[in-house]
Amino acid sequence: MIKYEGQVTNIGPLVTEFIDAGILVLFGQDAPEELVDFSIIHDGKTLAKDLQPGDKVWINDHSYDILAVGDVANTNLANLGHLILKFNGLDKPELPGDVCVEERPLPEIVVGTRFRIEGE
Numbered sequence: 001m002i003k004y005e006g007q008v009t010n011i012g013p014l015v016t017e018f019i020d021a022g023i024l025v026l027f028g029q030d031a032p033e034e035l036v037d038f039s040i041i042h043d044g045k046t047l048a049k050d051l052q053p054g055d056k057v058w059i060n061d062h063s064y065d066i067l068a069v070g071d072v073a074n075t076n077l078a079n080l081g082h083l084i085l086k087f088n089g090l091d092k093p094e095l096p097g098d099v100c101v102e103e104r105p106l107p108e109i110v111v112g113t114r115f116r117i118e119g120e
Contacts, residue, residue, distance in 0.1 A: 003051060004077060005116035006044025008109060014038040019106055022088060026115075028081020040109060047078040051099060055119030057085060062107045066117075068093045068100040 009029070014037045018025055027039045051074055055066040064085075070093035076082040082097070089103030107113075 001049065001119060003049045003055065003117045003119055004044055004047050005114070006042035006081070008040055008042050008111055008113040008115075010036070010041035011109065011111060012037040012039050012041075015040055015109070019109065022086060022103070022106065024083075024085040024087075024106070024109070026081065026083040026085070030080070031082075042081060042115070044081050044115075047074065049119070050074040051077070051117055052119060053091075055117055057099075057101055058114075058116045058118065059107050059109070060113055060115075064101040064104065066099060066101055066119075067091045068098070070096040070098040072096040073099050 018038055025039050026042055031039055031041055051069050053066055053068055057064045068091050076097050084097050086098050086100050087103055088100055090100040093100055
């Protein structure tokens with residue numbers, strides 16, 4: 001089941017610094033202006049079902065297992081299209097908005113990159 005999906009429409013000028021640290025900060029089209037510089041803006045709309053450990057994040061053809069979901073991550077995604085993906089391999093989130101996934105290199109993120117989250 002696809003729980004959420006979207007396509008990258010804009011990449012802020014500071015996003016590379018976050019990618020280098022293994023973090024993707026995503027926001028929907030209505031991102032606050034002060035956050036756009038370090039955000040990946042996307043056109044995703046509806047969270048069909050809450051994210052949970054065991055789901056998979058797909059970035060184009062690359063998949064990553066979700067290991068932990070912070071307490072407010074699903075609310076942020078549903079209301080704002082806001083998702084913080086941390087490629088840190090942790091099984092407990094450091095912050096309530098974090099979604100932790102496998103610690104592996106990130107694929108290139110460009111305008112047009114597609115992403116989706118799948119699970120049961």
